[in-house]
Amino acid sequence: MTHIKVTVKHVGKKHKREFRLGPHATIADLLKELGHNRETIVVRRNGKIVVEEECLADGDLIEILPIVTGG
Numbered sequence: 001m002t003h004i005k006v007t008v009k010h011v012g013k014k015h016k017r018e019f020r021l022g023p024h025a026t027i028a029d030l031l032k033e034l035g036h037n038r039e040t041i042v043v044r045r046n047g048k049i050v051v052e053e054e055c056l057a058d059g060d061l062i063e064i065l066p067i068v069t070g071g
Helices: 027-032
Strands: 004-010 016-021 041-045 059-068
Touching: 004 027, 016 027, 027 041, 027 059
Parallel strands: 004 059
Antiparallel strands: 004 016, 041 059
């Protein structure tokens, strides 16, 4: 089984982490691995906002952006 490697960056933090996932992994799979609630973040894949059903590819850069609310 071939794995894909993606880099994850949390916007506002300096470090990046690499993850190895199965060949048909989706954004939802990655978020589950990271323990994130999709309702509190926005995800960019290679600079474009994506939905959780989007499939990942080897070498993708995933950026996690927190949703900021307030008044």
